[in-house]
Amino acid sequence: MMTQIQSAVLQAEHLSKSFQIEQTGISVIKNVSLEVKAGEFVAIMGKSGSGKSTLLSLLAGLDYPDKGRVLLNQDDLTLMDEEQLALKRQRDMGFVFQSFHLIPTLTVTENVSFPLQIAGLVDDDRVDELLNAVDLNHRRDxxxxxxxxxxxxxxxxxRALVSKPSIVFADEPTGNLDEKNAQQVMDLLINLQQSFGSALVVVTHDQAVADRADRVITIVDGHTV
Structure with a gap:
């Protein structure tokens, strides 16, 4: 379903990234440029080892490119130090991972509110709204x-949406789920993304997930095609 799309929230310009393995340099991302507009759902697909997760890490400022730059809301992530990037992630980004990355000693409510606490904010109404939206109010403790x-x-x-991010990055969000739960999670993710107006970038190998995107970017040998 095509969402209402506005101006670009994310711009990547001529990104390249290599890794050194023993004495060999492996070029993973090769001169990739793309943009994601506000409210847009973009899926990134590619075979295992194609570089799609590396690209996501560069787009989210979790790693630095060797060349090129990434602009999020016109701020250049490649010029920021780790402290600046951490603040930028708190303010503008949400993350969903295949392995969940929940804090084991915190309750559901505490996990969801954790990004707000890091930012020194309290918004119990927002937490309650999200718990109801994902049908977890009965599991809050x-x-x-x-x-x-x-x-x-x-x-x-x-948790990814509690801080009202400009963009949500999801790396194989249905990878550890059976078909029924995978569909439910994607239904919720897309509905929440559309309701709150966040852009959504999903790395996936699941064609059923990609079919629901506004646009699909395919990575082949480090290039977008």
Whole structure:
């Protein structure tokens, strides 16, 4: 479903990234340029080892490119130090990972509110809104080990959106879920993304996920095609 798309929130210009393995340099991302508009759902696809997760890390400022730059809301992530990047992520980005990355000692409510606490904010109404949206109000006091895989990922979705980010990055968000839970999680992620107006960038190998995107970027041998 095509969402209402506005100006570019993310711009990547001529990104390149290599890794040194023993004495050999491996070029993973090769001169990639792209943009993501506000409210747009973009899927990144490619075979295993094609560089799609590396590209996501560069776009999200989790790693620095060897060449090129990434602009998020016109701020150049490649010029920021780690402290500046951390603040930028708190303010403008949400993250959803295949392995959930929940804090095991925190309840569902505490996990969801964690990004707000890091930023020194309190917004109980926002946390309650997200818990209701992902149908986890009855699990709000549960710890991660007490949750099913689908419940863990729904907690991660709520956490990703609680700070009203400009963009959400998701790396194989359905990779650890069965088909039923995978569909439910994607339904929720897309509905929340559209409701809150965030851009969404999803790395996936699942064609069913890519089919729901506004646009698909395919990575082949480090290039976009």
């Amino acid at each position: 549960s710890l991660p080990h007490q949750l099913s895989g689908g419940e863990k990922q729904r907690t991660a979705l709520a």
